[in-house]
Amino acid sequence: MSETQGESSKSLVEQVKTSIQRMPLFPAGERDRLRATVSNLILHIHPPKVEQRALRFSYTFGLGGLLIVLATVLAITGVLLLFIYTPSPEAAYDSMIALQTEIRFGNLIRNLHHWSGNAMVVVGVLHLLRVFFTSAYAPPREFNWIMGVSMMLLIIAANFTGYLLPWDQLAYWAITVGTSLLNYIPLIGEPVTRLLLGGPEVGAATLTNFYGLHIAVIPLTIFGIASFHIWRVRKDTFSVPRNLNEDPVSRKDRVTTIPHLVNIEFVFALVMLALLIGWAVFVNAPLEEAANPAHSPNPAKAAWYFMGFQELLLHFHPVFGAIFIPGLGLAGLFALPYLERDQDVVGIWFQSTAGRLLTIFNALAGIGVTILLVLLDEYWLDLPGWLPFLPSSISNGWVPTAAILLALILYADFLKTLKFKKTEIYQAIFTYLFFAFVTLTVIGIFFRGEGMALVLPWN
Numbered sequence: 416m417s418e419t420q421g422e423s424s425k426s427l428v429e430q431v432k433t434s435i436q437r438m439p440l441f442p443a444g445e446r447d448r449l450r451a452t453v454s455n456l457i458l459h460i461h462p463p464k465v466e467q468r469a470l471r472f473s474y475t476f477g478l479g480g481l482l483i484v485l486a487t488v489l490a491i492t493g494v495l496l497l498f499i500y501t502p503s504p505e506a507a508y509d510s511m512i513a514l515q516t517e518i519r520f521g522n523l524i525r526n527l528h529h530w531s532g533n534a535m536v537v538v539g540v541l542h543l544l545r546v547f548f549t550s551a552y553a554p555p556r557e558f559n560w561i562m563g564v565s566m567m568l569l570i571i572a573a574n575f576t577g578y579l580l581p582w583d584q585l586a587y588w589a590i591t592v593g594t595s596l597l598n599y600i601p602l603i604g605e606p607v608t609r610l611l612l613g614g615p616e617v618g619a620a621t622l623t624n625f626y627g628l629h630i631a632v633i634p635l636t637i638f639g640i641a642s643f644h645i646w647r648v649r650k651d652t653f654s655v656p657r658n659l660n661e662d663p664v665s666r667k668d669r670v671t672t673i674p675h676l677v678n679i680e681f682v683f684a685l686v687m688l689a690l691l692i693g694w695a696v697f698v699n700a701p702l703e704e705a706a707n708p709a710h711s712p713n714p715a716k717a718a719w720y721f722m723g724f725q726e727l728l729l730h731f732h733p734v735f736g737a738i739f740i741p742g743l744g745l746a747g748l749f750a751l752p753y754l755e756r757d758q759d760v761v762g763i764w765f766q767s768t769a770g771r772l773l774t775i776f777n778a779l780a781g782i783g784v785t786i787l788l789v790l791l792d793e794y795w796l797d798l799p800g801w802l803p804f805l806p807s808s809i810s811n812g813w814v815p816t817a818a819i820l821l822a823l824i825l826y827a828d829f830l831k832t833l834k835f836k837k838t839e840i841y842q843a844i845f846t847y848l849f850f851a852f853v854t855l856t857v858i859g860i861f862f863r864g865e866g867m868a869l870v871l872p873w874n
């Protein structure tokens with residue numbers, strides 16, 4: 416019986432299958448070569464073997480990988496948006512309307528770009544928290560932490576510069592408020608703000624500057640640092656506790672990256688993409704009426720990730736609220752891995768049960784005390800009024816800042832007497848400050864109304 420005669424007796428599905436198999440996408444030898452090339456590529460960013468313990472989802476939550484997925488979505492959708500967008504005050508807003516009304520899938524692409532950018536801020540912070548609470552910043556990964564913090568700043572800068580591009584009221588006034596914070600940097604504040612804006616206020620030159628930064632300078636810098644960051648993860652290996660193995664050189668709990676790690680990453684990326692696309696289909700990126708420099712909304716708020724700073728400005732002298740306190744926090748983040756030299760802390764969530772409870776306590780304390788202080792400052796506390804003989808930079812700057820720093824130092828000392836480890840004390844202070852900042856951000860976004868007065872969002 417000839418091959419064709421035999422085939423006519425097969426079912427239709429089988430015939431289609433055979434016809435596809437007869438014409439493989441790549442001949443057998445080529446397929447092997449392709450598989451080898453892809454494997455090689457994967458092994459450039461991953462070690463050939465990983466410790467099984469590091470694969471547990473509850474250790475990393477796949478957050479670093481998710482950042483790569485989001486960055487890829489941003490790059491693809493960003494390039495597509497470039498085909499439509501014109502960075503001039505006359506045309507930018509019209510490009511947004513065209514995306515919504517004339518271009519097939521234009522709105523979906525804009526939504527995907529907008530939500531991935533916002534998600535990158537949230538996921539970046541979560542990744543930072545996971546690295547922090549597993550003490551994975553300690554040696555030998557200290558410089559990778561520094562690169563991470565730098566990337567976090569760049570992710571915020573990318574979002575901030577992108578915020579202006581739609582050129583609607585939201586964009587115009589959020590950037591006006593956001594850049595005005597820079598003015599408070601002593602000596603260089605004004606020239607730097609002027610350089611960034613391309614003039615005294617937000618205008619056509621600002622749009623050109625932000626466009627260049629947003630589509631080229633910031634993404635390329637993130638790409639460069641991220642490549643180095645991921646290569647370092649490969650060199651340093653994933654962090655795992657040093658002392659849990661009786662025999663640290665034992666390889667018995669190591670598995671090959673392909674397929675064990677790669678399969679997990681692939682499924683996780685697909686699930687995350689499905690969620691992101693689902694969200695972008697149903698939730699539109701905001702767009703208000705076209706920018707009107709003559710009409711400032713009340714209240715004029717910064718972008719949501721800067722609302723914590725805008726809230727700080729309501730309570731402290733501007734140099735402290737906008738520069739000194741955030742600068743101190745940032746310096747602490749950069750210095751952290753150089754304060755912690757103990758490698759035995761690496762890879763253990765919260766260090767101990769006591770450390771876990773201490774973290775929960777400080778999260779609640781950070782929220783509670785911040786709400787209390789904001790209410791006190793709004794309705795009762797009036798340091799400049801009580802200390803009229805002092806300049807406000809002292810009465811409303813140095814005095815409250817020094818009081819807070821002193822309280823934190825005494826608290827850290829108290830925890831030391833309770834025999835908490837150094838790492839647990841860092842965790843306690845960090846958790847307290849982090850949750851205080853998140854609370855300020857939530858108050859700024861939802862509980863500030865006209866004239867930035869406290870309001871209830873549901874009234």
Ligand code: HEM
Pocket residue numbers: 475476477478479480482483486539540542543546551552556559560561562563564565566567637641644645648652653654655
């Ligand atoms: C564009 C932003 C970033 C990308 C693409 C990225 C990517 C990754 C990836 C893929 C990993 C390995 C898997 C994992 O831990 O989930 C990782 C680990 C790490 N990341 Fe990031 N990351 C970014 C931002 C950050 C930030 C903001 C920090 C902290 C400030 C940070 C600090 C670290 C450290 C220290 C490790 C090693 C952790 C360990 O071995 O357990 N990264 N990053």
